[in-house]
Amino acid sequence: MSRVVLGSILATDYRQLRNSMTRFGSAPFWKLAIGLFLIACIVITEFAVAAELFRFIMKQQYLEELRFVLLAKLLYMVFLIFFALLTYSNTVLSISAFFLSPEIDVLHARPLKNGTLFWKGFLETFLGASWMFIAFGIPIFVAYGHVLGQGLSFVSGLLLIVLWMLLIPCGIGVSIGITLISIFSPRQTQRVLMIIGVILAVGLVILFRWMRPEQLIDPIGVEQMAVYLETLRMPTIDWLPTAWASEGIASMGENRYAHMVPEVVRLSVVAVLTILAARTVYHFLWWRARSGGQGGLQSRRGRSGIRARKPTRFRMTLVYRDFMIFVRDPGQWTQMVVLAALFAIYVFNFKNLPYALYGFSHAMTYIAIAASGLIQAALLARFAFPAISTEGSGMERLRSTPISWTRYFLIKYMQHVIPAGIFGVFLVVFSLVILDIQGAFFIRSVILMIEISLASTALALTIGVRFPRFDLVDAAQVAVSTGGFIYMFSALSIIALLTFISAVPDLIRYFSFYTPRVYPLLKQFDGIGSVIAAALVSISVSLFAIRYGLVALNRIRTDHF
Amino acid sequence: MLELKRLTKRYHGRTVVQDLDLRIEDGELYVFLGPNGAGKTTTIRMMTGLVRPDSGSVSINGIDLLGKPNEAKMQFGYMPDQPFLYERLTPREFLRFIGGLYRMSPGACDREIDRWLDRFNLTAFDSELLGAFSHGMRQKISLTAALIHDPPLLVVDEPIVGLDPRGAVTIKEVFRERSKSGKSAFICTHSLDVAEELAHRIGILHSGVLIAEGSIGALRRRACMEEGRLEEIFLELTETQRASEDGDVP
Numbered sequence A: 001m002s003r004v005v006l007g008s009i010l011a012t013d014y015r016q017l018r019n020s021m022t023r024f025g026s027a028p029f030w031k032l033a034i035g036l037f038l039i040a041c042i043v044i045t046e047f048a049v050a051a052e053l054f055r056f057i058m059k060q061q062y063l064e065e066l067r068f069v070l071l072a073k074l075l076y077m078v079f080l081i082f083f084a085l086l087t088y089s090n091t092v093l094s095i096s097a098f099f100l101s102p103e104i105d106v107l108h109a110r111p112l113k114n115g116t117l118f119w120k121g122f123l124e125t126f127l128g129a130s131w132m133f134i135a136f137g138i139p140i141f142v143a144y145g146h147v148l149g150q151g152l153s154f155v156s157g158l159l160l161i162v163l164w165m166l167l168i169p170c171g172i173g174v175s176i177g178i179t180l181i182s183i184f185s186p187r188q189t190q191r192v193l194m195i196i197g198v199i200l201a202v203g204l205v206i207l208f209r210w211m212r213p214e215q216l217i218d219p220i221g222v223e224q225m226a227v228y229l230e231t232l233r234m235p236t237i238d239w240l241p242t243a244w245a246s247e248g249i250a251s252m253g254e255n256r257y258a259h260m261v262p263e264v265v266r267l268s269v270v271a272v273l274t275i276l277a278a279r280t281v282y283h284f285l286w287w288r289a290r291s292g293g294q295g296g297l298q299s300r301r302g303r304s305g306i307r308a309r310k311p312t313r314f315r316m317t318l319v320y321r322d323f324m325i326f327v328r329d330p331g332q333w334t335q336m337v338v339l340a341a342l343f344a345i346y347v348f349n350f351k352n353l354p355y356a357l358y359g360f361s362h363a364m365t366y367i368a369i370a371a372s373g374l375i376q377a378a379l380l381a382r383f384a385f386p387a388i389s390t391e392g393s394g395m396e397r398l399r400s401t402p403i404s405w406t407r408y409f410l411i412k413y414m415q416h417v418i419p420a421g422i423f424g425v426f427l428v429v430f431s432l433v434i435l436d437i438q439g440a441f442f443i444r445s446v447i448l449m450i451e452i453s454l455a456s457t458a459l460a461l462t463i464g465v466r467f468p469r470f471d472l473v474d475a476a477q478v479a480v481s482t483g484g485f486i487y488m489f490s491a492l493s494i495i496a497l498l499t500f501i502s503a504v505p506d507l508i509r510y511f512s513f514y515t516p517r518v519y520p521l522l523k524q525f526d527g528i529g530s531v532i533a534a535a536l537v538s539i540s541v542s543l544f545a546i547r548y549g550l551v552a553l554n555r556i557r558t559d560h561f
Numbered sequence B: 001m002l003e004l005k006r007l008t009k010r011y012h013g014r015t016v017v018q019d020l021d022l023r024i025e026d027g028e029l030y031v032f033l034g035p036n037g038a039g040k041t042t043t044i045r046m047m048t049g050l051v052r053p054d055s056g057s058v059s060i061n062g063i064d065l066l067g068k069p070n071e072a073k074m075q076f077g078y079m080p081d082q083p084f085l086y087e088r089l090t091p092r093e094f095l096r097f098i099g100g101l102y103r104m105s106p107g108a109c110d111r112e113i114d115r116w117l118d119r120f121n122l123t124a125f126d127s128e129l130l131g132a133f134s135h136g137m138r139q140k141i142s143l144t145a146a147l148i149h150d151p152p153l154l155v156v157d158e159p160i161v162g163l164d165p166r167g168a169v170t171i172k173e174v175f176r177e178r179s180k181s182g183k184s185a186f187i188c189t190h191s192l193d194v195a196e197e198l199a200h201r202i203g204i205l206h207s208g209v210l211i212a213e214g215s216i217g218a219l220r221r222r223a224c225m226e227e228g229r230l231e232e233i234f235l236e237l238t239e240t241q242r243a244s245e246d247g248d249v250p
Helices: A002-022 A027-059 A066-100 A103-108 A112-135 A138-147 A150-183 A186-210 A213-218 A222-232 A241-253 A257-294 A314-330 A335-351 A354-382 A395-399 A405-434 A439-466 A477-478 A483-509 A521-525 A530-553 B040-047 B067-071 B092-102 B104-119 B137-149 B165-180 B194-198 B216-222 B228-248
Strands: B001-012 B014-024 B029-033 B055-060 B076-079 B153-157 B184-188 B201-206 B210-212
Touching: A002 A027, A002 A112, A002 B092, A027 A066, A027 A112, A027 A138, A066 A103, A066 A112, A066 A150, A066 A186, A066 A241, A066 A257, A066 A395, A066 B210, A103 A112, A103 B092, A112 A138, A112 A150, A112 A257, A112 A314, A138 A150, A138 A241, A138 B137, A150 A186, A150 A241, A150 A257, A241 B092, A314 A395, A314 A405, A335 A405, A335 B076, A354 A439, A354 A477, A354 A483, A405 A439, A439 A483, A477 B104, A483 A530, A521 B104, B001 B040, B014 B029, B014 B040, B014 B201, B014 B210, B029 B194, B040 B184, B055 B067, B067 B216, B092 B104, B092 B137, B104 B137, B137 B153, B137 B165, B165 B184, B165 B194, B184 B194, B194 B228, B201 B216, B201 B228, B210 B216, B216 B228
Parallel strands: B029 B184, B029 B201, B076 B153, B153 B184
Antiparallel strands: B001 B014, B001 B055, B201 B210
């Protein structure tokens, strides 16, 4: 009986998918096609890069058996990273599947066996968390088998190992998720996990950058690779499923197929045990967790976290509202962690510049300013560009109030240009100090960054108004919409233009070696001339963008909602 | 017949529903009223097995909801105030799915779907996706999902909100027809007109406690009023209760 009903629930999921593909013309088909195409591109690139890396290691004949050890260690690292990510994403998804999905009430009010709902939640969590590994992890292992001359039997063995390997973090994640909800409320837990997730992701990126993967292309070759692997300082723990999985795959790669059997047996036993553990946790804790979570709102009534006096002036009202939303929404302020990571990577890259480049300090400064402008534009795309869209259906309410749209737009502009400008200038000053730049060129560089900030922010807000997405709740989704790409393209263009104008004096000086007769004429443009020209362009672009943004803002009609 | 005995629920030390005793006979239309935050929704969620009570029991037609949840759930249909519908399904696909959960045969399910879609004037929208439906249409589909297996008890939360006048009349007719055939309904609403028009008995919940119960006449007597509409009776009873909780009345 249970299985029949589970089948019916899954059939409903399938019908929804089918309808969403067939009922909306060709748009969903093209979206799917483009999505699949992009995934295929990534998978092929990943396969090619991984295969090239494995081939590179295998070519180092003098290392003899050590090559296989290195490959096995690489496989182990890949598994370990994926295992950590999978456990995390299974935990997060299990909270949605078992507690937050609106479907739960529909199903729980019906006469279903308890087990049916567990398996539905488990399967939903498993599929939701595992597809990324299947898409992005498997090509690495297939590349490994391909380089070692393995065929279909390797792929079959690989799939068997991966299946058990994916079930283990799912069982662990579901158990952790349900246990956490029995202690905290679902929303609290999901927020905490989201913050941990951002920090983990940022930590991984920084760790990877710190390892300096560019050293791999150093002529010293595999010696560097061995050092590189050593720097990871990840001990191989034999009793971890990741070790069994990598050992199983390594055995197949070395044609020792019999050796993979005990690894698969170990993996399958542990997988079954973790699923049984998850089922037991569900049996004992789900009701407690669910009943505890329902009263969250009631018990926390009157406690909304940070409080402040209610502001009275319009400007303060708007700033206050945006500030409170920012502080209370972890999805917003955790982006600051990403910002810190961007800054850390920038600092690291700059501090590790080859000394040979220090001779080109002016050229390096322009590159630093352009890079800072790019980082700033990425931030503005995430915060300033969605500023109007994130008003959502509240825009309708705002339109019904007697507010000045010019003031509204200018307040939004000031709200973003000041922090973005400070951040950009901070990055540039840091770079200038590293490059030992002083005097007039220092001031010109800072002015250029301010000019870039003024224009980039105005463009972000204006293009955000021109391409509003009131249907999207998440600002991150708004940032990657069509308008977001148009903004990034516009911001890159203005950064390039302003940097070029500011660099004209240096370019003139450079070309004067080849055109000595023209140099005295062009010299007039030197110094202050380029600063004024860049300032005029920046202010013109900013004013035009603000003017156009105001027109677009007034044109936003309620039919957007 | 629905019977709640000493039903209690606490959240983080705060009692939301306290020792609630309630009994609904076959064919009875019982309307459940109360101010916002009184514990009505929690009561409904306990009655429908969505939340476990801390103490007390719920039995439907003599079947204990906690002891035999699936048998008890066969005895009622539930319509929440904000129904979740699968946006990418058609009404028929959704209702077939719900019918399947109650072990209905496809043929019987389709017959019921045709009957209710026709009754609610939704036959023309049979092949549209639910995501495109208006609030009122969603309410009708949600009610159909609660009615499809023809349960002896209907538990509905705000059934009339968002419906056009014709839809509202149809739903009230459905309640009355079911009542005549011995099937009862537990209706939770803020609409006092609906309560006045439909209810055989009314229960008023305040701060998790059932402060009054009975026909409109009985409630009027309880409020020491000789005449007056349900609105005035409700305000009188809840205000008196609030005043006594605040210590304003000895």
